[in-house]
Amino acid sequence: MAKKLTKFEKLHRCLKKRHAHVKRDFEKKQLHAVKWLNSKNVQLPDLYNSTARLLTTGTLAGTLLLSGAVQAPIIKTPINHELALKDTLTDEEFHKKLAQDLNPYVPDSIGKIYGENQKKICDTLEKYLGFPVCFNLEGNELNYFYAWTGYEQHLYRFPGDNLAQHDAEQIAGIAPGLGAWGYFTSSKQAMTQEDYLKEKYYVAVQTLYLPEWRYDSQRLYNWYKYRKVVMINPENGTAVVAVVGDAGPANWTGKQFGGSPEVMKELGLQDGWRKGKVLLLFVNDKDNKIALGPTKALSMERLAQK
């Protein structure tokens, strides 16, 4: 028997449809504006869009940051915008397809993933996300590739920061101590868009339990600091590009990774037990071009090229 939808699910579904409709309308009618936004690597300026991606390093006051000046450095591949717009999958379709394609290679139990399955997962993700990902980067790999992630709290970004200054998911609270790498920046005035996004989209990984930690901790500490990763919920095909912003969780928690409130929300893991099994891969992004935040649907045309 089909599950009865809750009030929230019904309303969310209904409003999501309306949102998609309004967005499609905009893209259809404002082709010139969309083209210009694309040419500047700026997405439809969704002031409140949780998918807002910023990667510039200019210093901005906190209020301006929170006002949502969105810049989206997309991978710079020449695309035909008309075609891309016409044939773009909705986010829902994109996630569904990604989940379907990943599913055969994701193990039942947590741990590392080897051989053909590892290769297939990386290939599938590269195809959908449009950037290179791997479980082993420069000789470094985590103890788990597929594991439980838990819902973390916000982190202090600068001295004097508090929960009220975080613009989303305040319900998560703020961790009493600093993250493993301290403040993200020295002051509110010095906070860049990049710092802001690092806290918004951070994950915690168990660096302390790495076998080489006992003799190589300084190098590992530096290597993992704000290392760019992508966390994927294979159940629903959602993925978020994030940085390693904290160490943990402790083994006794039964979880191996942690996700910031925004990461967990994007992965659909913010409700119930607030945990879920996810894949975590390094993003090979030497030039720092891959934007932090949830990944967006590629056009059919771009998917077909891959």
Added chain:
Amino acid sequence: MEKTISKPKAFYHSVIDVQKIHSHLKKVGLDEKKHLQVWDLIEETIHIKILDTILAKLPEKKHQSFLEKFHKTPHDPKLLAELEKETKDLKKHIHESFVELEKEIFEDIENIAV
């Protein structure tokens, strides 16, 4: 507990009033987290709709400079004044399209009770 609207305002918020939608949504009785999740979606939808309205009325050659300014300072009240110089009755158009969308959102909210 009062569910707050804590998001920053864009320049067009002086023309529209989202409180009615907010009050309507409160009546659904969602918990705070779900309420905010739905509210995010509503705000995004309003935002796109208003941008669409503005761009539809603004001469195309002015689109780029508007988008650049908006991208930099979305909250700047001067934006509205500048737009009004270029577009007759812009406030009225923004208000009308907001009201149209507001009605649709009310319907969405009411439909879930069916």
